[in-house]
Amino acid sequence: MSASNQNISNDRGHSSYRGRGRGNRNNYGGTWKLTVDDSMPLTTEDLPKGGILAELEVAKLVEAATEEQFEAEKYRKEDYELVASYNWCEKAGKPGIIVPGLAARWTPPSLPAWLNPDSGIFYIDQNAYRWPTSPLEPALRALFTLHPTFDLNPIDIVTDRNNLRKLFRFVCGNQKFMHEFKFYVEVINRTVLVTRWEKRAANVVAGGEFRGFGHTFEKEFTKYTKGLEGSTGHHRVAKYKFGGLNMMVRFTAEAFLGSKDMPSGGDTEATGIAQKSVKKQTSDSSPRTGQKSSPGRTRPHFTPGTGDVKQAPPSAPAHTSTTNARGSFAKPLPKAPLTDHTDLADIFAKSLKIEANNEPENPPHRLEIVLGGMMMPQERVLEMKTRAMNRTIDLTDQTPQLWFSNTSNLYVGYHQRGSFMNVDTEIMGVKGLQLWEDENQGNLRKLAALLRSIIQIARSAEGGRAQVACVGGKLRVHAIQDGEEAFGTLPMELRQRWDVQRAAKQSAQGGVGAAGKGI
Structure with a gap:
């Protein structure tokens, strides 16, 4: 589906607008119309039609949890590993992805900088907008492009970070941030895939509406x-353990820091962690972020070029491939050579060339895959927000977003009626995220209990499909009615990957093996 104006009305339904800290006041000129619909309730048409399978009450879930499950250890992310990434792009009106792609680089102009308010089309969920039949498919295509034999059977849940944020708000019970929502679940073998749902996958900001400066800030x-x-966007996929669950989480990355923009210095221990995470990006080890920055203490300077850097050869165009939404790759994607350079971004700018595919145009139901870009360490990724000068950022709802993806850099642009005077940097580092983790053990325990319950109910649901909806402060799991549209269902070729890898594992073990230890 094209992201053009004429097609925006053909998308599915109406949706809440996901801002980047734009606030609820007109800080620009005082005459713009501000329409914020984050808290719009689900309509009758939006509500699940199937019967209620369960109503999930957090207090009861925690009480029912066994001591072995929830008392033995703290609720932390463990064995964090970035496994895939990709960029959405558009060529000749058709969507495609660049794997592993690369986020936009932080290139701030001189301050103060005057910016126009946001206007135009902005994505709420670009994956659903560009690939509405199966929004999780691009992430899995990127994963199997980089790791053709990746075994998903040990994974308990595959989800977007956005779904985790909504569930975390629910368990926290903070009415300020909690809104009505729903999502779909589908079970393949024992893996539960959670597909995000929004009333509208993209939004149009027209004249007379004021939505702040968040998108313009990112662009400029x-x-x-x-x-x-x-x-048109960079997405990353990480896997980690949390609460006894093997999780795979997709999230957006708005920008990355070049090596010259990274804070330098730091203690020996922090530097060792940073270098280890880059060197072992391709192994089964767990990349970790550097130490928390504070006045007089900065994060380590990275040694790039030693990680899982995949890029097209300098003298050749990027490799291309197409995948049918219901079929397999048209041709294999060869691995690009590893390189060792002093600055990943600089050499990338000089060497990577992504050229138009010389093959005939693909049918509209095919997702084009281009091999290009590089796997940037997560330590370089940053989240961007904007605020008016007289408003400080409330990290209550922002820190969970950073925690779920291990994003340790938050840049906040402060403006006065569109004139950006300064950009504050919140560099949390591994210690900052762990501090938040320690302070939120109670709510993280509730989240783990809730995720376990959703997984168990989904696995026992008829056909392995269900909807989860939060309406009126109540979270319920609904059955999928016969004949109801199967939103988010993966194509058969991808579904079969679970069985293929399970069979391969059993064969390697001499016929004895399973899909992986699950709950």
């Missing part, structure tokens, strides 16, 4: 590296 303060200028 970042720049895609040469060869990726046509990108």
Whole structure:
């Protein structure tokens, strides 16, 4: 589906607008119309039609949890590993992804900088907008492009970070941030896939509406590296353990810091952690972020070029491939050579060339895959927000977003009626995220109990499909009615990957093996 104006009305339904800290006041000129619909309730049409399978009450879930499950250890992310990433791009009106892609680079202008308010089309859920039949499919295509034999059977749940944020708000019970929502679940073998749902996958900000400066701030303060200028968003996929669950989480990354923009210095221990995470990006080890920054203490300077850097050869165009929404790859994607350079972003700008595919145009139901970009360490990724000068950022709802993806850098642009005077940097580092983790053990325990319950109910649901909806402060799991549209269902070729990898594992073990230890 194209992201053009004429097609925006053909998308599915109406949706809440996901801002980047734009606030609820007109800080620009005082005459703009502000329409914020984050808290719009689900309509009768939005509500699940199937019967209620269960009503999930957090207090009861925690009480029912066994001591072995929830008392033995703290609720932390463990064995964090970035496994895939990709950029959305558009060529000749058709969507495609660049794997592993690269986020836009932080390239701030001189301050003060005057920016226009947001206007135009903005994505709420670009994956659903560009690939509405199966929004999780692009993430899995990117995963199998980089790791063709990746075994998903040990994974308990595959989800977007956005779904985790909504569930975390629910268990916290903070009415300020909690809104009505729903999502779909589908079970393949024992893996539960959670597909995000929004009333509208993209939003149009027209004249007379004021939505703040968040998107303009991102556009003017970042720049895609040469060869990726046509990108419309960067998405990453990480896997980690939490609460006894093997999780795979997709999230967006708005920008990355070049090596010259990274804070330098730091203690020996922090530097060792940073270098280890880059060197062992391709192994089964767990990359970790550097130490928390504070006045007089900064994070380590990274040694790039030693990680899982995949890029097209300097003298050749990027490799391309197409995948049918219900079929397999048209041709294999060869691995690009590893390189060792002093600055990943600089060499990328000089060497990577993504050229138009010379093959005939693909049918509209095919997702084009281009091999290009590089796996940037998560330590370099940053989240961007905006605030008016007279409003400080409330980290209550922002820190969980950073925690779920291990994003340790938060840049906040402060403006006065569109004039950006300064950009504050919140560099949390591994210690900052762990501090929040320690202070929120109670709510993280509730989240783990809730996720376990959703997984167990989904696995026992008829056909392995269900909907989860939060309405009126109540969270319920609903059955999928016969004949109801199967939103988010993966194509058969991808579904079969679970069985293929399970069979391969059993064969390697001499016929004895399973899909992996699950709950």
